[in-house]
Amino acid sequence: MPATTLDDLDRSLLQRFLRADTPEADQLRKLHLSASEHGQLGLSISGVLLLTPNPTQWLGNAYVQCVCYSGTERDAHDQLDAADCTGPLDQQINDALAFVRRNMRLAATKTIGRQDLPQYDLGAVFEAIVNAVAHRDYSMTGRRIRLHMFVDRLELYSPGALPNSLSLDGLMENTVTRNETIVNLLSRYYNAREEAGRQALIERRCEGVPKIIKASEALSGKRPEYRLVDDDELLLIIYAASKDVQDE
Template identity: 55%
Template structure:
C-alpha cells in the first residue's frame, strides 16, 4: 500500500492501473450526482475481488489533475461510501475510508477521499454482477473465472482458509496472553519467529506481516471484529417449537474458540433439565450427555467453514432436543453415513491449535486432556452416548449443501412429564 504523499503523487501522475482508481466527485447541493452509486459499488467490489488497492475520490482520471473535494462535503462522501459498502455489495465490503490532504500541481493543498480496499477473503457481488479488475478497468467474470475464484477463496485453496491473512488487521492485535499458551520448550525464543512458525501470522501478497484467520480466532478476545460471524448464537426455547415468544434464554457467545466451546457447553448445562429419582438412592439423569454435547460443539467450532459470510453456528435447545447448525458442507468426499467412520479436517491449523488447549469443560465421562485429540472419536462418542441416554440415535442432515445440522434427542423424564 502507498503511504507517503510523494509516492502517491507519483502514482497519480502515472495514472490508473490494477491497484489505483481515480475519480472526481460531483454534487448537486448536498447530493452526490457522480459517480453513480452502482458504478462505485462495482469498482470497489472488482478491486476487492482482485487485489489490494486504492481508490482516490477528487482526482481526475483523464488529466490526473487533483480537483479535490469541498472540505464541508467530506462527511457526506464518507457516509455515502459506507452505505455503498454495506448496502450495495454482497457480502458487505470492509474497507478503510480516510480523509486526506494532498498537494496539487500549483502547490496548493486540497482535500481528497482515500479508500483502501483490501483483497478480500470473500467473493463480492455488486449491482452490476461479479467483477474483477484487469489493468485500469473492471471486467465481468466469466462463469469459469468466477468458479475458480470461489474455489481459491474456499476450503479447496492451496492455502487453507484458516491460514489466510486478514489484510485489515495488524499483528499487534494478537494478545500475548493468548498466543503464549501455545509455546512449548521446543518453541523458538523469538516471538515473531514463533508466531510465524505457528502460522498465527504470515506475510500477505504485498510482503506485509498480518494475522491469519486462525490467529484472530485463537489469539484475540473479539474475533468477530474481523470475522463478523465467528461466534455461536445460542437460544433456549420453552417447549418444542422455534418461536421467539417461547424464548427462555439467549446469548451470542464470542471470544477465542476455546472460550466459545466452554461457554456454549455451559449454556446447555445451565438450561437443560436434570431428572432425579430415588431407587432407593437418589439417581440423577440429565437430558443430554455433556460428553456428547462437548464433542458436538467442538466439531461445530473446529470444522465449520469460516469462509461463508453471513452464517454463524446456531445452537437451539428445546424441551425434547438440541439442534446444532454448523456452516459449510461436509469436507472432501465424506458423506452423512460415513461421518462416524472417517476423519477429515477442514481447518487443519485450527484443529492443531485446539489440540494444544487444555480441557476447559466439565464433560462427564471424557478422557480428554486437551480440547481436540484428532483421533476422529468425536462423532462415535456423540452417537453412542446420546443414544444410550435417550434411546434415539442422533441425526445429521446436510441442508442445501451449505450447512450441517445435528439433532441430539433429549432423555425422557422418568416421571412421564410432557416435554412442553
C-alpha cells in the first residue's frame, strides 16, 4: 500500500501474529502483512486491513455501512438506525453483527413459558458478514459493503463479481477465494463469536453458504437469495421470520 510504513501498524493488533522465535520483520513478510515497492518497505493491503485502527485512511471504502429502515424501501425519512462499521476487519464484523442484533425484532409465543422468536438466525448473519468482509473486492473504488435492514428482510451488498469461474449456482458447493491472505489469516489467528458455533472466524470447508441458506430458511420459511447486481456486486437477501411462520 503506497505511503504506508511499518510505523502505521498498531502493535496491539500485531501481537496475535508474533512468535518469539522468529524476527518480527520476517513474520510480517511471510504472512504477507508487509510488502516493498521500489525499495520502500510498508504494509500490504492485508496489513492495512488487519493491523491498522483505521484502514479507511488508505482504503476509503473499506468499511461496512449499516442502515435500518422502518419499512420495506430505502427512504431517508424512515431510518431507525445507521452506523459505519470501521476499524480492522474483525472489528467491522463484530460491529456489523451487533448492529443486526440490536435492530432485529423479537416476537414471542404464548405457549407454556415465553419463547422469543428472532427475525434472523444470528449464526447465519455472522457467516454472511464474514463472507462479505473476507471476499469483497478491495480494489474497487467508491464501493463499500452495505448492510440494510428492512421490516421484512436484510440485504447485504458486497463489492465485486464472483471470482474466477464461480457461479451463483455453485455457491453451495464451492468456495473460490479472492483474498487468499485475508482468508488464511482470519482462519488461523482470529476466534469467532459465540453465534458462529465454532472456534475459528473462518473455517475453510465450504460450509458457510449452506449454513446461511439452511438456517435462515428453517427460521423464516423463505430461502435466502443470492443475486449479481450489474455484474460487479454480490447481493444476499435474507428474509425475516415472523410469528405467523413460526406458529405454522
